[in-house]
């Protein structure tokens with residue numbers, strides 16, 4: 001349980017939703033199937049909410065991966081979002097992206113980009129390009145110093161190198177149809193600023209100083225769970241951060257939170273409302289089957305969402321999701 | 329009991345300064361919000377100006393609010409510090425410029 005348990009009832013996320021008429025929070029569809037296929041990662045970033053790292057061993061089994069491919073054929077599911085850890089480190093990633101690409105749906109892979117420089121994984125650039133996979137690369141800040149504080153020394157330069165290779169393969173180039181997006185999340189205990197202002201700065205600095213290009217910037221507010229929660233506690237920022245999130249609650253974003261149209265599958269096939277609830281072990285509730293082998297579209301598409309106070313990260317300011325701000 | 333005059337949580341009370349004079353308060357907020365949002369100058373430029381002014385004016389609330397805003401907008405620490413130096417240089421400059429009065433008086437009064 002997070003520190004939020006100490007707060008008055010009126011300060012809870014549920015109460016805020018009640019006050020703006022959005023309680024209980026219900027799903028309206030399942031348009032995105034997010035698959036968290038491994039907790040293994042070549043990096044161990046300070047903010048990582050899934051606490052991924054080189055020593056993690058959790059991998060989605062081929063049987064579960066195949067079941068996800070089957071489920072993804074549902075006509076209402078239009079986006080397949082493959083994440084981890086570092087999804088590239090999953091032994092069946094090649095097969096998975098080819099299968100998903102055949103469905104003609106939007107398929108995106110979340111990458112730390114650095115992994116694509118390693119000889120064992122560099123062939124994936126061509127594989128992704130051939131299958132028109134959208135790549136969402138994580139770059140916490142457009143400046144090396146801040147980015148490296150979160151990801152480790154020298155990582156920023158490697159990301160630039162990987163972006164150069166991706167650009168060479170057509171990614172992030174106009175009219176290539178190959179999308180390279182970047183994910184920004186603050187390197188500290190503060191919220192992201194306006195997505196359009198940050199995107200303009202990212203584009204200016206990356207193109208002028210590094211000669212690399214990308215399509216869209218997605219801003220994500222750090223969710224107070226996992227390793228980031230530990231950082232907030234250890235740095236004495238937890239109360240202040242929670243207060244900042246609460247103050248920034250924007251009722252307009254409550255109806256747009258991503259869980260209303262997403263189901264997130266864990267490496268073991270369990271179903272969650274989102275990646276954050278996955279970390280908190282809050283599987284889907286309200287009578288919906290909670291495993292990919294018992295996936296039931298109709299029940300899941302109108303389930304009640306499991307909300308907790310970490311949800312405030314999704315409704316602060318312009319709102320936040322795996323695909324960026326919820327309002328302009 | 330040692331209670332400071334300034335408390336961090338008082339920053340949360342800023343929206344309530346409309347109390348006792350709501351019309352004027354709202355006019356102020358309209359003005360404040362328009363003046364600090366992107367116009368011909370970008371949000372970044374305006375936030376750096378606001379940070380420099382907040383520091384010069386020694387306002388702990390505004391320093392808190394605008395340091396956070398600058399961080400959120402991805403403004404670098406050295407850019408923020410440069411902005412504060414502009415404020416500091418202006419204060420030094422206008423202090424020294426006022427020495428003109430002193431120098432004028434000295435020259436008039438001394439034999």
Ligand code: SF4
Nearest residue numbers: 041045048052085112
């Ligand atoms: S944030 Fe991403 S790159 Fe960093 S450790 Fe976690 S999964 Fe790996």
Ligand code: SF4
Nearest residue numbers: 257259274276311314
């Ligand atoms: S944290 Fe998850 S469940 Fe909560 S609002 Fe955000 S997406 Fe929905």
